[in-house]
Structures are given as structure tokens and as C-alpha cells.
Amino acid sequence: MYKVKVGMATCGISAGAKTTYEKLNELIGGNGALVELTITGCIGMCYSEPLVEVVDDETGEHVLYGGVDDKGAEQIYKQHLKRGSVVDELVVLKWRDGQKPDGPQSSFLVDQERIVLRNCGVIDPEKIEDYIARGGYEALKKVLSKGDPNWVIDEVKASGLRGRGGAGFPTGLKWSFAAGNQADIKYVVCNADEGDPGAFMDRSVLEGDPHAVLEGMLICAYAIGATHGYIYCRAEYPLAVKRLRKAIQQAKDAGYLGQKIKGSGFSFSIKVKEGAGAFVCGEETALFASIEGERGMPRIRPPFPAEKGLWRKPTNNNNVETYANIPWIINHGAAEYRKFGTEKSPGTKVFALAGKVKRGGLAEVPMGMTIRELVMEIGGGIKKDKEYKGVQMGGPSGGCIPAALIDTPVDFENIPATGAIMGSGGMVVMDEETCMVDVARFFLDFTQKESCGKCTFCRIGTLRMLEILERICNGEGRPEDKDKLASLSEQIKNASLCGLGQTAPNPVLTTLRYFEHEYDAHISEGYCPAKVCPTLVDYVIDAEKCIGCVACAKGCPVECITGEKKQPHVIDQDKCIRCAHCITVCPVDAVMKIAEPKKQKPVAAE
Amino acid sequence: MADTKAKNGFNFQLWRYDGEPGELIPLLQAAQDHYGYIPEHAIEHISAATGITPSKIYGVITFYNQFRLQPMGKYVIRLCEGTACHVAGAKTLLEVIEDEVGVHEGETDDDGLFTVLTVACIGCCSLAPVMLVNEETYGKLDPKKIRSILRQIRREEQQKSQGKKAAQPAK
Ligand SMILES: Cc1cc2nc3c(=O)[nH]c(=O)nc-3n(C[C@H](O)[C@H](O)[C@H](O)COP(=O)(O)O)c2cc1C
Ligand code: FES
Numbered sequence: 001m002y003k004v005k006v007g008m009a010t011c012g013i014s015a016g017a018k019t020t021y022e023k024l025n026e027l028i029g030g031n032g033a034l035v036e037l038t039i040t041g042c043i044g045m046c047y048s049e050p051l052v053e054v055v056d057d058e059t060g061e062h063v064l065y066g067g068v069d070d071k072g073a074e075q076i077y078k079q080h081l082k083r084g085s086v087v088d089e090l091v092v093l094k095w096r097d098g099q100k101p102d103g104p105q106s107s108f109l110v111d112q113e114r115i116v117l118r119n120c121g122v123i124d125p126e127k128i129e130d131y132i133a134r135g136g137y138e139a140l141k142k143v144l145s146k147g148d149p150n151w152v153i154d155e156v157k158a159s160g161l162r163g164r165g166g167a168g169f170p171t172g173l174k175w176s177f178a179a180g181n182q183a184d185i186k187y188v189v190c191n192a193d194e195g196d197p198g199a200f201m202d203r204s205v206l207e208g209d210p211h212a213v214l215e216g217m218l219i220c221a222y223a224i225g226a227t228h229g230y231i232y233c234r235a236e237y238p239l240a241v242k243r244l245r246k247a248i249q250q251a252k253d254a255g256y257l258g259q260k261i262k263g264s265g266f267s268f269s270i271k272v273k274e275g276a277g278a279f280v281c282g283e284e285t286a287l288f289a290s291i292e293g294e295r296g297m298p299r300i301r302p303p304f305p306a307e308k309g310l311w312r313k314p315t316n317n318n319n320v321e322t323y324a325n326i327p328w329i330i331n332h333g334a335a336e337y338r339k340f341g342t343e344k345s346p347g348t349k350v351f352a353l354a355g356k357v358k359r360g361g362l363a364e365v366p367m368g369m370t371i372r373e374l375v376m377e378i379g380g381g382i383k384k385d386k387e388y389k390g391v392q393m394g395g396p397s398g399g400c401i402p403a404a405l406i407d408t409p410v411d412f413e414n415i416p417a418t419g420a421i422m423g424s425g426g427m428v429v430m431d432e433e434t435c436m437v438d439v440a441r442f443f444l445d446f447t448q449k450e451s452c453g454k455c456t457f458c459r460i461g462t463l464r465m466l467e468i469l470e471r472i473c474n475g476e477g478r479p480e481d482k483d484k485l486a487s488l489s490e491q492i493k494n495a496s497l498c499g500l501g502q503t504a505p506n507p508v509l510t511t512l513r514y515f516e517h518e519y520d521a522h523i524s525e526g527y528c529p530a531k532v533c534p535t536l537v538d539y540v541i542d543a544e545k546c547i548g549c550v551a552c553a554k555g556c557p558v559e560c561i562t563g564e565k566k567q568p569h570v571i572d573q574d575k576c577i578r579c580a581h582c583i584t585v586c587p588v589d590a591v592m593k594i595a596e597p598k599k600q601k602p603v604a605a606e
Numbered sequence: 607m608a609d610t611k612a613k614n615g616f617n618f619q620l621w622r623y624d625g626e627p628g629e630l631i632p633l634l635q636a637a638q639d640h641y642g643y644i645p646e647h648a649i650e651h652i653s654a655a656t657g658i659t660p661s662k663i664y665g666v667i668t669f670y671n672q673f674r675l676q677p678m679g680k681y682v683i684r685l686c687e688g689t690a691c692h693v694a695g696a697k698t699l700l701e702v703i704e705d706e707v708g709v710h711e712g713e714t715d716d717d718g719l720f721t722v723l724t725v726a727c728i729g730c731c732s733l734a735p736v737m738l739v740n741e742e743t744y745g746k747l748d749p750k751k752i753r754s755i756l757r758q759i760r761r762e763e764q765q766k767s768q769g770k771k772a773a774q775p776a777k
Binding site for chain 2 (some may be wrong): 010011013014015046047049106184194195196197198199200203204228235236237238273274275276278279290293294296297353354355356360361392424426428430434439442443446452544556581583585587
């Protein structure tokens with residue numbers, strides 16, 4: 001019998017997996033006895049979505065097909081499911097039970113170690129039986145049968161697990177603080193706000209293996225003596241919320257959540273709270289305020305959450321990925337966990353590869369792997385073989401690490417040394433066509449909008465920085481701007497209460513440090529080397545490509561484009577205001593961007 | 607627990623989690639789900655039911671990006687402006703959408719068909735650039751693809767309304 005799994009995480013669905021699933025469902029139709037069709041989460045190969053895996057129960061052979069549209073689905077049905085012969089053109093991976101995968105895309109997976117993603121893309125996330133069949137809830141049972149919360153805390157401490165939410169605080173230590181504080185009620189909170197725009201590992205875990213997060217929270221609750229839990233999930237992840245709610249109901253029905261769990265004296269319940277779209281709510285004290293129904297404004301620490309957290313009660317808050325590690329650690333032991341990663345950053349980390357990389361998706365690797373291995377080997381290098389410029393890590397709180405530092409090991413010691421941060425694991429790869437000044441402007445625009453407004457420097461300082469960056473991108477940069485940015489950065493860092501303000505200048509500081517020449521090109525030479533900033537490039541129509549459709553001329557606000565119908569058009573450079581409208585309307589991509597130094601670089605006064 | 611009912615059948619259950627106060631955000635989310643935005647009478651209604659003052663409710667509404675105080679179009683376009691989508695050229699795409707719909711970001715067109723909004727990452731970064739039209743996600747966008755998606759929607763809507771008009775005289 002065949003088992004057919006369609007990857008139905010948000011990424012799969014966006015790539016068209018619903019159509020693929022429906023097509024397969026229609027074709028398989030009455031043959032339910034021969035073929036079992038199910039859904040699964042994201043295996044991480046988002047670049048090959050929609051993915052369909054065919055498993056032969058008898059031989060234990062797995063074939064993973066990529067880019068399966070409805071035609072592909074039909075082909076797989078006719079050729080593989082009916083006649084037993086593999087559709088070679090669509091294969092991305094093949095493997096036999098218990099063996100390493102092979103096939104055209106195997107280099108994406110060979111260096112990965114799957115602890116957090118152990119079930120993602122393997123099980124049907126909407127079935128608790130699938131989770132249990134893979135050893136799910138065994139860790140909880142083990143903890144309950146040992147009956148010693150201190151043992152749990154010691155084990156997590158010994159594993160060396162550090163929080164995956166960004167700062168890398170030792171998880172076991174954090175738990176011991178909350179365990180040590182007495183109160184009538186304690187809370188366990190899971191931070192599923194995943195605010196870094198460009199990161200999606202928490203989404204994949206929630207959508208692909210929600211029970212792992214619940215089990216991690218249960219174990220934490222047992223260890224610290226909590227009875228109530230909240231998962232704060234961002235509203236932009238409706239599917240994750242749906243699967244979490246379903247998982248919670250299933251766990252309740254199976255007796256893993258609720259009163260006197262599995263005959264023990266331990267009771268715990270979990271509620272899902274949806275965020276309402278505010279980046280600052282990822283900061284834990286703001287997150288608590290939001291759960292309480294308030295504006296999500298950070299609170300002054302101390303008191304720390306372990307003492308006064310949610311509703312001013314002792315609270316432990318961890319990230320999704322942190323909790324998802326816990327069941328594995330309890331099952332396999334701290335020593336086994338420490339076999340992965342480095343001395344100071346043990347274990348694995350999930351990275352979300354996106355941007356100008358060929359194979360965008362999720363990769364879980366041992367800590368300490370280099371950026372080169374992640375981007376060039378697992379990620380397969382740069383799209384269209386352009387030149388690699390750097391990688392952005394840590395989102396709005398992080399920085400851009402230049403190509404020269406490509407051999408930096410990725411862990412909690414080496415990444416912060418570059419001026420970036422580990423963050424939650426988002427890696428946005430940049431190439432020669434990414435303008436670093438524009439990237440800095442992008443992040444400041446983000447933090448400026450998302451600042452909650454409590455601290456003056458964060459509220460107004462980020463706005464001043466944004467104004468400076470905007471004028472640089474518009475070709476109106478002034479010689480003193482770089483220094484101004486640097487000094488504002490220091491002030492904002494020093495005078496902000498929470499991590500948002502304290503880290504907001506990082507994207508500017510790292511780009512100033514590693515890509516100063518790009519700032520200079522904008523400010524003193526009047527051009528944007530990456531051809532991104534609209535006012536600092538020239539627009540020229542490629543006469544070979546132009547079909548003379550007049551769309552550009554009709555829409556040009558200053559009427560600087562001329563040409564007869566069906567004849568190549570020309571842009572009058574003196575009149576052109578560089579609004580880039582023509583680029584957006586051209587049906588044949590005939591408008592080219594050209595950027596060259598315009599002004600003479602002023603000789604440095606020495 | 608109390609069952610409450612407002613205009614247009616908007617009702618909700620006030621639920622409490624072991625005596626904890628504060629269910630304001632889920633209530634606002636429920637109101638927005640129901641109306642597509644948060645009308646003034648919903649604020650009054652929630653205020654009466656919870657005892658939270660309208661000014662405080664208003665303060666919460668304006669703090670969060672999700673909440674809207676104006677009605678939205680039938681199709682809400684949310685273009686992602688996250689990092690991955692930004693480096694993949696989302697800025698140009700926003701101009702394309704604004705050009706195609708004829709309104710700026712944050713606005714709704716006169717027919718009430720489209721509202722143009724932006725979001726910061728919907729977690730499909732590997733398919734960047736990405737946009738949502740209502741619940742539907744579209745990835746690997748370019749100007750041409752956007753125009754054809756939006757024109758397709760417009761065409762279907764026109765056909766629907768013409769179908770209605772054609773059906774009327776027959777009645
Ligand atoms: C502005 C800001 C945004 C944050 N966003 C997130 C987030 O989206 N997800 C997350 O897990 N932690 C986020 N954090 C970190 C949390 O405050 C907290 O440190 C973390 O959830 C602790 O979990 P961990 O110990 O498992 O890392 C953010 C912090 C700041 C200052
Ligand atoms: S950055 Fe656009 S989906 Fe993540």
C-alpha cells in the first residue's frame with residue numbers, strides 16, 4: 001500500500017499545494033484501500049514546494065517529488081501509484097527507511113541534524129496518533145514517573161540548552177528561577193510572536209509539529225510548578241493558530257492536558273492568544289501586557305518575569321523552538337544533546353534561509369556551522385549565480401554580516417562579535433543587487449513604526465535616523481550624515497528601556513561598519529551601486545526589447561518618454577524625475593537601470 | 607459568563623480564564639471578524655459589557671496594526687514588506703498595486719472592491735515576494751503576475767454584477 005503525503009504548511013499552500021492535494025484526492029477517489037492520502041508539515045525545502053511524498057509500506061521506500069502542480073499530480077498518480085514506476089523528472093529525494101536520503105537535492109539535507117524538526121514534514125500535524133507513534137508524550141510520561149521537578153531542571157541545565165528567542169539565555173537556569181518563587185498561581189508562556197520579518201521557523205514548527213511545543217510546555221510547567229499556560233501566536237499565522245487549537249483539544253481528550261494528568265497530581269491547561277500585529281509584543285513584558293488586554297508596552301525589569309510576570313505572578317517564558325527541544329532532551333538525555341553543537345552553544349538551531357539564496361527554506365544544523373556551509377552548501381549558493389554580498393541575521397535587532405566574514409561559525413559567541421545577533425534564526429541572504437543603505441533604511445522604517453513610543457530616544461531618535469537614511473537614499477545625503485547616524489545610534493542604545501530600542505541601531509551600525517563605501521557612493525558620488533534607490537539610477541529603454549506599446553509613455557507623469565507606436569521609445573534624461581513608473585508598467589522588461597558615479601568624490605581634507 | 611447581543615447579530619461570550627480580567631483583544635478581534643472593521647457601536651457595546659472605558663478601548667485599537675476603524679474593501683490586499691520580500695523588490699510591487707487599484711496604501715477604492723495594505727512577513731519568505739488577497743497567498747510575484755491576479759478578480763466581480771443586472775428585468 002502507498003501512503004501519499006502532501007506538504008500543507010502555509011508555504012506549501014501558497015505554492016499551490018491545495019490544488020495538488022485536491023487533484024490527488026480526486027484521482028485516488030475510490031482507491032482509498034490501496035492509497036492513503038494525508039497531509040504533513042513543512043520538511044524545509046520550501047524552494048521545491050508543492051512537495052508530495054510517496055511511501056511504499058512494503059518496501060519502506062520513500063520518494064519525494066517537488067514542484068508538483070496538478071499535471072504533476074496526475075503523472076504521479078498514473079505512473080507511480082498505478083504502475084509502480086517512479087516519475088524521475090520530479091524527484092527531489094529518495095530514501096529507504098532508516099537511511100540517508102539520496103537524489104538531486106540531497107545536499108540540502110545531508111548536513112542537517114533534526115531535533116526540533118524531527119517530525120516536521122513526517123507526521124500529519126493534525127493527528128495526535130501520528131505524534132504518539134513517533135514517541136510523542138513519552139518524555140512527559142518519563143517526567144511524571146520520576147516525580148521530581150528538580151531532576152527535570154537539572155537535566156535541562158546539564159543539556160546547556162540556550163533560549164532560541166534571540167538572547168540565548170540558559171533555559172535550565174531560567175526555569176530554576178521561576179521554580180524557586182512561591183505563589184498561588186504560576187504561568188508558562190510560549191512566545192510564538194515571531195516578529196522578525198524574514199524568519200519562519202516557529203511557524204513551521206507550530207504548523208508541522210504542534211504537540212512537540214505543548215509537550216515542552218507541559219514539562220516546563222511540571223518543573224516550575226505552574227498550572228496555566230498561554231501561547232501567544234502572531235495573528236499573521238492563522239494556520240498555526242488553527243493547528244494549535246486542534247492539538248490542544250486532542251491533548252485534552254487524550255488526557256495529556258487538564259486535571260490530574262495521566263493519573264498524577266499534576267494539572268495544566270493551555271490557551272492560545274492571538275497577537276494583533278505589533279512587533280514590540282515579542283518582547284516578553286510587552287507580550288504579557290498584551291495577553292492582559294493592554295497596549296503592548298514593555299515594563300521595567302526588574303522585577304523579572306520569574307518573580308512578577310503575567311498578571312504579576314511568577315512566569316516562565318520561552319520561545320517555540322526552545323520548548324520543541326525539551327521532549328527530545330528528556331528522552332535522549334543531556335549528554336546526547338551536548339554531542340551536537342559547540343561547548344558554549346550546544347545542540348542544533350533552525351535557520352530560515354531566504355532572500356537571494358537558491359534554496360530558500362528551513363535548515364536545522366548543529367550550532368557552530370559556518371555561514372558558508374549554510375548559505376553556499378545547504379542553500380545552494382546565490383540565485384542566478386550573482387555575487388554574494390552578505391547575510392542579515394537577527395532582523396531589526398540584528399545586522400548585516402559581510403561576505404568577508406563568510407567563515408564565521410554561527411553560534412551565540414561568534415555572531416554577536418560581528419555586530420549582528422543570533423536572533424531567532426532568520427537569515428536573509430543578500431547579493432550585489434541589494435543596496436545596504438536601503439536595507440538600513442528599511443529596518444529603521446520598521447523599528448520607527450513599531451516603537452511603542454514609551455522611550456523618547458526610541459520614539460524620536462529612530463525617526464531622526466530614518467529621515468537621514470531617507471535623504472541619503474534620495475541622493476540628498478550630507479557629508480556629516482554618517483557621523484550623525486553613529487552618534488544617534490549610541491544615544492538610542494543607551495536611553496531605551498527595552499530590547500527594541502537598545503538594538504534598533506544595529507542594522508545601521510553594521511552597514512556603516514562593513515559597507516561604508518556604499519554610503520559614500522550615495523552621499524558623495526551621487527549613485528546607488530546596487531541600482532536600488534530610484535533617484536540614484538538612470539532609466540534607459542532597451543531598443544531591442546521595446547515593443548512600442550506606449551504603456552510607459554502614457555503613464556509617465558512628466559511626459560519624458562517619446563516614440564511612435566510599435567517603435568522603440570526613448571527617455572529624456574534631463575526631464576526624467578526617476579519615479580520608476582515605467583519599470584512597473586513595461587510588459588517586456590525593456591526598461592534598464594544604469595548607475596554610475598556622477599559627482600566627483602571630494603578629496604578628503606587632511 | 608454573559609451572552610450579549612449587539613446590532614447585526616454581533617454577539618459574543620464573555621469568557622474568563624479562572625477569574626482573570628481582560629479579554630479586550632479577543633473581543634475586538636471578534637468584532638473585526640464580524641464587521642470587517644470595528645464600528646463605533648461595537649466599541650460602545652464592548653465597553654458596556656466589560657466596563658472598560660471607550661477611550662481606553664480606542665487606545666488599544668490604535669496601538670495594534672491589526673485593527674481597523676474604517677470599513678474595508680471586499681478584497682483586502684496585503685503586500686508583504688518583510689525583509690525577504692523587500693530585498694526581492696516589494697517596493698516596486700506596491701507601486702504596481704497602487705497603480706492598478708488606483709489608491710494609496712491604507713486606502714480603499716471607490717467601489718469598495720479593494721483595500722491596499724502592507725504587512726511585515728507572513729512567513730512564506732522563501733516564496734518572496736508574497737501577497738495575501740483575503741485568505742489566499744500568492745508567492746513569487748512580479749508586476750505582470752500582480753496585474754493579472756487583480757484584473758482577474760475585477761473581471762469576475764464585473765461579471766457577477768452584470769449577471770445580477772441581467773437577471774433583474776426577468777424577475
Ligand atoms: C523587540 C523584541 C522583539 C522580540 N521578539 C521575539 C519573538 O518574536 N519571539 C521570541 O521568541 N522572542 C522575542 N523576543 C525575546 C523575548 O523577549 C524573550 O527574550 C524570549 O521570548 C525568551 O525566550 P527564550 O529564553 O526561549 O529565548 C523579542 C525581544 C525584543 C526586545
Ligand atoms: S518577508 Fe515576506 S513573507 Fe517573510
